[in-house]
Amino acid sequence: DAGITQSPRHKVTETGTPVTLRCHQTENHRYMYWYRQDPGHGLRLIHYSYGVKDTDKGEVSDGYSVSRSKTEDFLLTLESATSSQTSVYFCAISEGQGGGGNQPQHFGDGTRLSIL
Amino acid sequence: GESVGLHLPTLSVQEGDNSIINCAYSNSASDYFIWYKQESGKGPQFIIDIRSNMDKRQGQRVTVLLNKTVKHLSLQIAATQPGDSAVYFCADPLSSNTGKLIFGQGTTLQVKP
Numbered sequence: 001d002a003g004i005t006q007s008p009r010h011k012v013t014e015t016g017t018p019v020t021l022r023c024h025q026t027e028n029h030r031y032m033y034w035y036r037q038d039p040g041h042g043l044r045l046i047h048y049s050y051g052v053k054d055t056d057k058g059e060v061s062d063g064y065s066v067s068r069s070k071t072e073d074f075l076l077t078l079e080s081a082t083s084s085q086t087s088v089y090f091c092a093i094s095e096g097q098g099g100g101g102n103q104p105q106h107f108g109d110g111t112r113l114s115i116l
Numbered sequence: 117g118e119s120v121g122l123h124l125p126t127l128s129v130q131e132g133d134n135s136i137i138n139c140a141y142s143n144s145a146s147d148y149f150i151w152y153k154q155e156s157g158k159g160p161q162f163i164i165d166i167r168s169n170m171d172k173r174q175g176q177r178v179t180v181l182l183n184k185t186v187k188h189l190s191l192q193i194a195a196t197q198p199g200d201s202a203v204y205f206c207a208d209p210l211s212s213n214t215g216k217l218i219f220g221q222g223t224t225l226q227v228k229p
Binding site for chain 2: 004040042043044045090092102104105106107108109110
């Protein structure tokens, strides 16, 4: 299994509170990604990173921010959580040498986030 | 926008039979595809990938076929086992420079004993 650890694995919080999810990798891969998975929508990209301090938006980035201060850590922050952000969040990594598209992404086991 | 879709949301097969899961894509420029397996409560697990310069690629009990003419790919699982029960996704990188993936909705494979 790829060395990816997501924390926390489960979290319940209230609307309006800030939430930070952490993804930690031990593979020294350049690319890291955050997805959310919802019934009827499959996996959707929120943000991704192509290096330390280099990030870009994905398909559903509104309401989310990310930071990557070290190669091994990629943080996803919900500044003010809303009920629509209740979901399962997955982190993924890829080597991406010469272009991330031709290397498979490997996923963590997810964080189940409930916002009441 | 571009899309990737699986033909059937659910596939039920008898243990020991072969399974075929199909996927269609819309981006004619797509040159790399990945199949993932997702078990309940876990993240997607990489199964096999294929590049557009290939029509077929084999792994352990799995074969992926790519038909670029009709923009279709399939995942074949030989001698399906109960442990193969999961949701299967095909994924298509949106851009080779970023690795952003477009995922299909997934096909749930149910293996009957």
